[in-house]
Amino acid sequence: MALPSNSILCQLGWSGSEDTGLGRVVSTERGWANVLGLDDARVPQLLKLSQAVGQPVVGDWVLCSKKNPQDNLEVNKILNRTSLLQRRAPGKVLASQPIAANIDIVGIVTSVGKRFNINKIERYVISTLAAEVTPIVIVNKIDKEDPKPYLLELKEAFPTITAIAISAKTGEYLPDFISLLKTRSTVVFVGDSGVGKSTLTNVFVGLEIQPTGLVRDGDAKGRHTTTRRELFITNSEHVIVDTPGMREFGLWNARHGLNTLYQDMVELEAQCKFSDCKHLSEPGCAVKEAISSDSIPAVRLENYRRLSEEIEASHTTGVRVPKDLLRGGRK
Ligand SMILES: Nc1nc2c(ncn2[C@@H]2O[C@H](COP(=O)(O)OP(=O)(O)OP(=O)(O)O)[C@@H](O)[C@H]2O)c(=O)[nH]1
Ligand SMILES: [Mg+2]
Ligand SMILES: [Zn+2]
Numbered sequence: 001m002a003l004p005s006n007s008i009l010c011q012l013g014w015s016g017s018e019d020t021g022l023g024r025v026v027s028t029e030r031g032w033a034n035v036l037g038l039d040d041a042r043v044p045q046l047l048k049l050s051q052a053v054g055q056p057v058v059g060d061w062v063l064c065s066k067k068n069p070q071d072n073l074e075v076n077k078i079l080n081r082t083s084l085l086q087r088r089a090p091g092k093v094l095a096s097q098p099i100a101a102n103i104d105i106v107g108i109v110t111s112v113g114k115r116f117n118i119n120k121i122e123r124y125v126i127s128t129l130a131a132e133v134t135p136i137v138i139v140n141k142i143d144k145e146d147p148k149p150y151l152l153e154l155k156e157a158f159p160t161i162t163a164i165a166i167s168a169k170t171g172e173y174l175p176d177f178i179s180l181l182k183t184r185s186t187v188v189f190v191g192d193s194g195v196g197k198s199t200l201t202n203v204f205v206g207l208e209i210q211p212t213g214l215v216r217d218g219d220a221k222g223r224h225t226t227t228r229r230e231l232f233i234t235n236s237e238h239v240i241v242d243t244p245g246m247r248e249f250g251l252w253n254a255r256h257g258l259n260t261l262y263q264d265m266v267e268l269e270a271q272c273k274f275s276d277c278k279h280l281s282e283p284g285c286a287v288k289e290a291i292s293s294d295s296i297p298a299v300r301l302e303n304y305r306r307l308s309e310e311i312e313a314s315h316t317t318g319v320r321v322p323k324d325l326l327r328g329g330r331k
Contacts, residue, residue: 009037011233013102013184014061021073025060025101026231033075035062036231050076057084058229058241059101059186085131085188088250088314088321096252100188100229100241105181108137109191109200112145117192118157120328122261123249124190125161126307130257136180137163138189140196143170158261168199178236186231186239193224193245201242206235248326251311258307264296265304279305 003010003018012024014037023035026044033056034044047064049056056062056078063077081101089097106128110116121137128135137154139147147165154163162180166173181187189197198212213225226244234240251258259266265287269277273284279301281288290296310321322329 008040008042008233010184011237011239012037013186013239015184019063021064023062023064024231025056025058025062027058027228028056033060033062035064035075038064038073045073047073047075050074054078055098057098057101058231059103059188061102083131083133085127085133085190086252087127087246088252090248090250092320094314099190099243100186100231102186103131103133103188103241104185105187106131106133106135107187107189107200108135109189109195109197110137110139110150111141111195112139112147112150113141115192115195116150117328118153120192120249121154122157122303122307123251123326123328125158126251126254126257126261127249128257129260130251130254132256135161136177137161138177138200139163139165140168140200142172143167166200168196168203171203174203178238181236181238183237184239186241188241188243190243190246192247195245197245198226198242201232201240204234204236204238204240205232248323250314250321250326251307252314255311258304258311262300262304262307265300268296 003014009022014022021038023037025033026036027034031049032046033049034046036044038045053076056075060081061079062075063079064073064075066073083103084101085099085103085106086096087099089095106124108121108124108128110121116139125135139150142165151163151165154161164173164177164180166177189200191197194213202212224245226242229241229243231239231241268286268290271286272279272282274282277285279285279287287301291298291301313321
C-alpha cells in the first residue's frame with residue numbers, strides 16, 4: 001500500500017510501499033543509530049545495532065525489529081544504498097569514511113573570501129561524481145562581497161557543474177537554489193568549517209536547530225562548530241544532511257569521478273600510440289601534442305596526473321597523500 005504523503009517516511013523521501021519497521025538514520029553513534037520514521041513517530045529513536053548489521057551511515061534506510069516481544073527494537077538490516085558519498089578516512093589507516101547515503105545532491109558549500117579554494121572544491125566535485133550524485137557548488141556570504149569573480153572561476157574550472165551564489169544570512173538567491181531541488185530529495189552540505197553549512201541548514205529547516213559558529217575577522221580558519229553529521233526534514237519539503245567542516249578531503253574509489261571531470265584527458269589518452277603512455281616523452285603522445293598546440297593547458301595534465309596517482313595509491317598502498325594537497329594546495 002502506498003504511504004500517505006503526510007507520513008513521516010514520505011517526508012523523509014521514501015517512495016516505496018509501506019514496510020514494517022522501516023526508518024531512516026538521522027545520526028549515528030558507535031554501536032547505535034538514531035532512526036526517524038518508525039511507526040510514523042516525529043522524533044527519532046536511539047536504537048542499538050544488532051550484531052552483523054554493519055555500520056549504518058546518516059541517510060541510510062534501515063529495518064528495525066525485536067527478537068522477542070519484551071526486547072528493545074534493534075536495527076537489523078541496512079537497505080541497499082542508491083548512493084554513498086565517501087572520502088579517504090583521515091589519518092594513517094587505508095580505509096574509506098562514508099559521509100552520507102541515499103543522497104540526490106551534494107551541496108558543496110564555499111564562501112567568498114579566503115575560504116574559496118578551487119582545488120579543494122574539485123576534490124568534492126570528483127567524489128560526488130564518483131558517487132553518481134549531482135554536485136551543486138554554493139558560494140555563500142555574497143552579502144560580504146561580489147561573487148562574480150568566484151562564479152567565473154568555477155565556470156572556467158568546471159564548465160559542466162552548476163554553481164550558484166547565495167547569502168544564507170539575507171536569504172538572497174536562496175529560492176534559486178531551492179528551485180534546483182526536486183521535492184523530497186536529499187541534499188548533503190559539505191565544505192570547510194565556517195562557510196555557513198549549518199546557517200543554511202537552519203534557514204531550510206526553519207528553526208535554529210543547528211548551532212552556528214563565530215568566524216574571526218581576517219582569519220579563514222573555521223572553528224568546527226558542527227561535530228556530527230545529522231539529517232533534517234525541511235520546511236521546503238526536502239531532506240538536508242548537515243556535516244562538520246572537513247579540513248582534508250582524500251579521494252576514495254573516485255576513478256569514475258575523475259574520468260568524468262577530465263573526460264577530455266581520457267579521450268586524448270585513448271589516442272596515444274602506446275596504451276600505457278605516461279605522456280612524458282613517448283612518441284605519438286596525443287596528450288603532449290594537444291599541449292604543444294595549446295588545445296589544453298599543461299596544468300590540466302599535471303592536475304589529472306596528480307589526482308590519478310592519488311586514486312591509485314589510495315587503493316593499493318597505505319601511502320599518505322601530503323596534507324597540503326588534501327587541503328586544496330598544489331605541488
Ligand atoms: N555575512 C554572512 N555570514 C554568514 C553567512 N552564512 C553564515 N555566516 C556566518 O558564518 C559563520 C559560520 O557559519 P556556520 O553555519 O556555523 O558554518 P559551518 O559551515 O556550519 O561551520 P562548521 O560547523 O564548523 O563546519 C557564522 O558566524 C554565520 O553567522 C552569510 O551568508 N553571510
Ligand atoms: Mg556547522
Ligand atoms: Zn600520451
